[in-house]
Amino acid sequence: MRAALWPDANVDELRLEVARYFVAHGEPLLPYCVFVAEADCKIVGMLELSLRPYADGCDSSPVPFVEAWYVAPEARRQGIGGALVRAAEQSAIAEGYTEMASDALLENTISERAHAALGFEEVERAIRFRKTLKR
Numbered sequence: 059m060r061a062a063l064w065p066d067a068n069v070d071e072l073r074l075e076v077a078r079y080f081v082a083h084g085e086p087l088l089p090y091c092v093f094v095a096e097a098d099c100k101i102v103g104m105l106e107l108s109l110r111p112y113a114d115g116c117d118s119s120p121v122p123f124v125e126a127w128y129v130a131p132e133a134r135r136q137g138i139g140g141a142l143v144r145a146a147e148q149s150a151i152a153e154g155y156t157e158m159a160s161d162a163l164l165e166n167t168i169s170e171r172a173h174a175a176l177g178f179e180e181v182e183r184a185i186r187f188r189k190t191l192k193r
Contacts, residue, residue, distance in 0.1 A: 059101065059103075059104045059128050059130075060072045060075075060076070060104075060126060060128075062128060062130070063126055063127075063128040090107050090108050090109045090122060091106075091107045091146070091149055092104060092105070092106050092107070093105045093107070093142050093145045093146055093149075095129070095133070095138045095141060095142055097133060097138075102129060102130045102132070102133035102138060103128060103129040103130065103133060103138045103139065103142055104126065104127075104128055104142070105124060105126065105127045105128075105142040105143065105145070105146055106124070106125045106126040106127075107122050107123065107124060107125065107146045107149070107150070107158075108122070108123045108125045109121070109122060109123070110123040110159070113157075113159035114159070114181050114182055114184075115159070115179075115181025115182065116157045116159055117157065118155065118156050118157050120155075121155070121157055121158070121159050122146065122149075122150040122153075122155050122157075122158045122159070123158070123159045123160065124143070124146065124158070124159070124160035124161075127139065127142065127143070127160070127169075129142075139172055139176075140175075140176055143176050144176075146158065160173060160178060164183060164185070
């Protein structure tokens with residue numbers, strides 16, 4: 059599912075990230091929780107929820123953050139994505155959190171509409187930069 063969500067990513071790097079999620083100095087790392095949706099004995103959706111020290115537009119800390127959210131194309135428009143978000147919300151509420159955050163690429167209008175339909179409010183738009191430093 060992660061490879062389908064990020065098709066340009068290196069699959070081995072995605073696997074390594076998952077392995078790192080579960081143990082770091084004996085403590086779990088990201089994600090805080092993973093939710094999956096199953097239909098016909100097949101996983102058709104997933105949501106990775108982390109805890110970030112802060113999230114743009116949020117007042118609390120830490121903040122449950124939707125790091126990855128994906129529903130297989132054949133399972134879309136059936137409420138699975140919404141069910142995954144609601145499960146994440148209920149988990150966060152049960153743990154005492156009062157906010158949840160997420161993001162989407164500027165050009166991902168489908169994700170933008172899905173977030174809005176589920177009650178997320180846009181707090182800002184950004185273009186992020188990076189530069190490789192040469193020694």
